[in-house]
Amino acid sequence: MNFSSWPPLLVVDVEGNGTNPPDLVEVAALPVRDGRPDTSTAGAWLTRPRRPVTPFAARVHGLTNARLENEPGWAAIADQVHTLLGTSWICAHHAHVDYRVLKAHMPQWEPAGVLDTLRLAKATYPGLSKYSLDALIEHVQPDLLASPAQRHRATYDAFATAQILIAMAAHYDTWDQLAAAAVPPGLPGSPEPEEEATLW
Template identity: 85%
Template sequence: MNFSSWPPLLVVDVEGNGTNPPDLVEVAALPVRDGRPDTGTAGAWVAKPHRPVTPFAARVHGLTNERLEKAPGWQEIADQVHTLLGASWICAHNAHVDYRVLSAHLPQWQPAGVLDTLRLARATYPGLAKYSLDALIEHAAPDLSEAPAQRHRATFDAYATAQLLIAMADHYASWDQLVAVAVPPGLPGAPDPEQEPTLW
């Protein structure tokens, strides 16, 4: 894979407060440049949600209501998040979720396209028992020695997803081949389905 041919791309991960629909409590956006995560220009934000963090969500990511008490509200950081994301491609694990939540919180935002490492992994590593982020980390053994924070925090999960994307991309000859496999139908960047031939 020639990584220099890639358009601007950020791997994103979001954490919510556990409600449905969720309020965002953490967002990470990690650029991938020349086949490597660019932690120097990454962005990470925590936000105090409108509604309290549920006990279950707090147990998963560790962001309790007490820890978020003095964090800015979403409206105070939304412009910063939107500016970093811009019109770049994004990538996430089970990308429908991150794309849907970010779109709800940033109604004016539209990425160039959306890669899904869950969809990509099913094509790249057929036959695995599970395709969770933990299962893929165990299978592909990416180098996470420089990953920030810990599992289930947005910065760690974005870094792990970026390393998995880079590892899986080497199984494809070109960006277009990667896109054909990794973009879920109906999301931005999905290739147009071939038109059915007609009689006229």
């Protein structure tokens, strides 16, 4: 894979407060340049949600209401997040979730395209029993020594997802082949309409 052929790309991860729809509590955006995660230009934000963090969500990511009470509200950081993401491609694990949450918080934002490492892993590693981020970390064995924070924090998960994306890219000759395997139907960058459930 010739990484110089890649368009601008940021691996993103978001953490929510556990409500439906969720309020954001953490966003990470990690550029991938020349086949490596570029932590020097990454962005990471904590934000106080409008509604309290549920006990279940707090147990998952460790971000409690007490931890977030002095963080800025979303309106105070939205422009920073939007500016960093710009119109670049984004990549995430189970990407439609991250895309839709970010889109709900930034209606004017639209990435050039969306890569999903879950979709890509199913094409790249057929036959795995699971395709969760933990299962892919175990299968790929990426070097996570330099990863910030810990599992289920946005910065860690974005770093791990970036390493897994780079490892899977070695299985494809061109960016177009990679994108064809990784972009979910109906999301930016896909020529296919979104899959819809029907009654028949």
